[in-house]
Amino acid sequence: MxxxxxxxxxxxxxxxxxxxxxxxxxxxxxxxxxxxxxxxxxxxxxxxxxxxxxxxxxxxxxxxxxxxxxxxxxxxxxxxxxxxxxxxxxxxxxxxxxxxxxxxxxxxxxxxxxxxxxxxxxxxxxxxxxxxxxxxxxxxxxxxxxxxxxxxxxxxxxxxxxxxxxxxxxxxxxxxxxxxxxxxxxxxxxxxxxxxxxxxxxxxxxxxxxxxxxxxxxxxxxxxxxxxxxxxxxxxxxxxxxxxxxxxxxxxxxxxxxxxxxxxxxxxxxxxxxxxxxxxxxxxxxxxxxxxxxxxxxxxxxxxxxxxxxxxxxxxxxxxxxxxxxxxxxxxxxxxxxxxxxxxxxxxxxxxxxxxxxxxxxxxxxxxxxxxxxxxxxxxxxxxxxxxxxxITGEFKPFCKHHYRIVVQVSSSNMSKIHGGEIGQLYFTMHGTTDGRGHKTNPVGFVSGFHEPGGLYMAVVATDSVPHLRAVELEWRYNSSLFNPLTWRILATPRIYLKKITVEALENEESITVCPKWQKPLANGVPQLMIPSYCQYF
Missing domain, CATH: 3.40.50.1820 (Alpha/Beta hydrolase fold, catalytic domain)
Structure with missing residues (x-):
């Protein structure tokens, strides 16, 4: 062999x-x-x-x-x-x-x-x-x-x-x-x-x-x-x-x-x-x-x-x-x-x-x-x-992709602090409209690691172009480790509390800030659609 x-x-x-x-x-x-x-x-x-x-x-x-x-x-x-x-x-x-x-x-x-x-x-x-x-x-x-x-x-x-x-x-x-x-x-x-x-x-x-x-x-x-x-x-x-x-x-x-x-x-x-x-x-x-x-x-x-x-x-x-x-x-x-x-x-x-x-x-x-x-x-x-x-390019043809800078602010509310930090990864799907029709990108991964209450995280990702940004769909994927106390969730359901997310499009020169509705946390594996008007709850 x-x-x-x-x-x-x-x-x-x-x-x-x-x-x-x-x-x-x-x-x-x-x-x-x-x-x-x-x-x-x-x-x-x-x-x-x-x-x-x-x-x-x-x-x-x-x-x-x-x-x-x-x-x-x-x-x-x-x-x-x-x-x-x-x-x-x-x-x-x-x-x-x-x-x-x-x-x-x-x-x-x-x-x-x-x-x-x-x-x-x-x-x-x-x-x-x-x-x-x-x-x-x-x-x-x-x-x-x-x-x-x-x-x-x-x-x-x-x-x-x-x-x-x-x-x-x-x-x-x-x-x-x-x-x-x-x-x-x-x-x-x-x-x-x-x-x-x-x-x-x-x-x-x-x-x-x-x-x-x-x-x-x-x-x-x-x-x-x-x-x-x-x-x-x-x-x-x-x-x-x-x-x-x-x-x-x-x-x-x-x-x-x-x-x-x-x-x-x-x-x-x-x-x-x-x-x-x-x-x-x-x-x-x-x-x-x-x-x-x-x-x-x-x-x-x-x-x-x-x-x-x-x-x-x-x-x-x-x-x-x-x-x-x-x-x-x-x-x-x-x-x-x-x-x-x-x-x-x-x-x-x-x-x-x-x-x-x-x-x-x-x-x-x-x-x-x-x-x-x-x-x-x-x-x-x-x-x-x-x-x-x-x-940044894609994995397959066509290789050309558009770049987005994403800034994630984790909530510093009492609920977020009591729950504590989480280790995992956020996945983003951008939603937009063209000629009255809705379009969205494939999910793209954000920074993977420990996210603590009040933390600010920023990164550039690349995906398909979506002009006229209207909303952002987020999914939290929890990562566990038996040897890392930061990730133990024996009694509490894995979730993350977010305050707001800002997405900037390099090629289209657009920007959108969205928030979760009524400060609702992101549960592991459950996508949540966020829009600008929800930011009024903060």
């Missing part, structure tokens, strides 16, 4: 160990970034050497392994493989035309459907993936539905396989080759240059997009308009300096979506540091809702496949980045996908940063639609620093 460890980091290390074997033994570095990831035997650095890569008399790049490519935080550094082995393919998609492969060696704009004056999107995959993967095609299709544009899929699958350290090296060359392609296209774009070009990459593909940007700047004096990093890979990129990793200097606007930003040794695959003009941390950037199932359930969902089940178990947080981004491309009138600037996710969920401010400078649209708002309201102020934004 196979025994599974609950710590995803153990699985992650085991898989990387298997995938990175090259047939040669080697010492293991103490840095967590390279545990089980060092390949070869002794000398990983070819000092003072340079390798150049060319085809048909065109030199795409000359690379060395000196600092910063090799450093204390990146002791393993390799050259890219031969161009003939990893040569990427570029698949062009436009409206009304079949996908075509763009030939680098004989690029002729007139032989393609590419319109250089229309927006140009480049989308690329990460480690052990290819350009035909479903999420890339979904993003390409959605972009084309949203606007008349060019979508170029970068397929570097011939260089994305194990060992991981070699794939890391290969993206330097793929990024340089892609920059040369964009430079050729820029010859037809006039004054636009590449301001309308937007590179989108997941995991290793995010850093590949950074190499596109750096090469364009260094070789052609062109700065690409935008790069979106979808949970950029952490192993071999943590704590290193640009141009080794993607950075806000790689484009005029760089936005990052962090969804698996725990340290690698703890099971995380995404980089922790804020590296863009805007860094989004959905749900704090680590544990995403809906990714909390056990490994056995993932194997069951994968029809019993051990490999696919474990892969899904390990990558669920990581792939949420491109799932969230895909949803952000198409505006949803029912959900605004708003994010809030805050020093920490804990401060955000505790309600300390709630609100967008008078000029809404604290809020940004999430993902695809964030750039226009950023440049209009925040560009000059935040250009050289990172703007950190938080939001």
């Amino acid at each position: 196979v025994t599974f460890c609950k710590n995803a980091g153990i699985f992650l290390h085991a898989i990387f160990f298997l995938l990175n074997q090259s047939g040669a033994g080697g010492a293991q570095d103490n840095s967590y970034n390279y545990y089980y990831m060092q390949i070869g035997q002794d000398n990983f650095i070819e000092s003072n050497t340079t390798r150049c890569y060319a085809k048909n008399d065109q030199v795409f790049g000359c690379f060395d392994l000196n600092y910063p490519w090799t450093s204390d935080h990146r002791p393993v550094s390799l050259f890219p493989e031969d161009l003939d082995k990893i040569e990427p393919q570029y698949i062009l998609q436009t409206r009304g035309s079949s996908p075509v492969v763009v030939e680098l060696s004989n690029f002729n704009l007139e032989l393609t459907s590419l319109n250089p004056k229309k927006p140009i999107y480049l989308v690329t995959h990460g480690y052990m993936e290819g350009g035909g993967i479903a999420w890339i095609n979904n993003i390409a299709r959605t972009l084309l539905l949203q606007e008349d544009c060019n979508v170029i899929i970068i397929d570097w699958s011939r260089g994305s396989g194990p060992p991981y350290t070699q794939a890391v090296a290969n993206i330097r060359l793929v990024g340089a080759i892609t920059a040369h392609l964009l430079h050729r296209i820029s010859n037809y774009t006039g004054s636009l240059k590449l301001d309308h070009a937007h590179a989108i990459g997941h995991s290793l593909g995010a850093h590949l997009c950074g190499y596109i940007g750096y090469t364009l700047q260094q070789k052609f004096n062109i700065t690409i308009g935008r790069i979106t990093g979808l949970d950029p890979a952490e192993p071999h990129f943590s704590k290193v300096k640009p141009p080794v990793r993607l950075d806000r200097s790689a484009a005029k606007y760089v936005d990052i979506i962090h969804t698996d930003s725990s340290q690698f040794i703890r099971g995380g695959l995404g980089i922790v540091e804020s590296i863009g003009h805007v860094d989004y941390y959905p749900n704090g950037g680590t544990d995403q809702p809906g990714c909390t199932k056990g490994v056995f359930q993932y194997i069951k969902d994968a029809n019993g496949s051990f490999f696919n089940g474990v892969k899904k178990y390990l990558s669920c947080n990581h792939i949420r980045s491109h799932e969230y981004f895909l949803e952000s491309i198409t505006p949803n009138p029912k959900c605004k996908f708003v994010t809030v600037s805050c020093p920490s996710f804990q401060d955000f969920t505790s309600g300390k940063c709630f609100g967008c401010g008078k000029s809404r400078e604290n809020c940004l649209p999430f993902g695809f639609n964030g750039r226009k708002y950023y440049e209009k309201h925040l560009g000059n102020k935040w250009r050289h620093t990172s703007r950190i934004q938080y939001l």
Whole structure:
């Protein structure tokens, strides 16, 4: 019988160990970034050497392994493989035309459907993936539905396989080759240059997009308009300096979506540091809702496949980045996908940063639609620093939810004091009206723990949008413990006495204060509807 460890980091290390074997033994570095990831035997650095890569008399790049490519935080550094082995393919998609492969060696704009004056999107995959993967095609299709544009899929699958350290090296060359392609296209774009070009990459593909940007700047004096990093890979990129990793200097606007930003040794695959003009941390950037199932359930969902089940178990947080981004491309009138600037996710969920401010400078649209708002309201102020934004998502598609700050005041009446505190959790259902029809949300949990008489509790929750708040339905769920005297209810029925509840809607900028009717307590498991007019009894 196979025994599974609950710590995803153990699985992650085991898989990387298997995938990175090259047939040669080697010492293991103490840095967590390279545990089980060092390949070869002794000398990983070819000092003072340079390798150049060319085809048909065109030199795409000359690379060395000196600092910063090799450093204390990146002791393993390799050259890219031969161009003939990893040569990427570029698949062009436009409206009304079949996908075509763009030939680098004989690029002729007139032989393609590419319109250089229309927006140009480049989308690329990460480690052990290819350009035909479903999420890339979904993003390409959605972009084309949203606007008349060019979508170029970068397929570097011939260089994305194990060992991981070699794939890391290969993206330097793929990024340089892609920059040369964009430079050729820029010859037809006039004054636009590449301001309308937007590179989108997941995991290793995010850093590949950074190499596109750096090469364009260094070789052609062109700065690409935008790069979106979808949970950029952490192993071999943590704590290193640009141009080794993607950075806000790689484009005029760089936005990052962090969804698996725990340290690698703890099971995380995404980089922790804020590296863009805007860094989004959905749900704090680590544990995403809906990714909390056990490994056995993932194997069951994968029809019993051990490999696919474990892969899904390990990558669920990581792939949420491109799932969230895909949803952000198409505006949803029912959900605004708003994010809030805050020093920490804990401060955000505790309600300390709630609100967008008078000029809404604290809020940004999430993902695809964030750039226009950023440049209009925040560009000059935040250009050289990172703007950190938080939001809470749902467990399943659609992930977009609206945020509500809830303030609960427990009654300090004599009845409340005599009964004493309770330990448990409140569940809220918001009620509203639209066009005369009633709407309500699914129940959403509030702060769990001990609630004492006179106590004030505040938190931010996320659920479906309900405009025109009219009432709030509450349910108290009592938690007992044989070893906690605070929770013993041998003679008294578990209940909680509330004075008032205030609910503020971030996206709709509404607020409602409700109270229990005639100061009636909430009994365990019995929902109670509260409305503003009941507050007259207090």
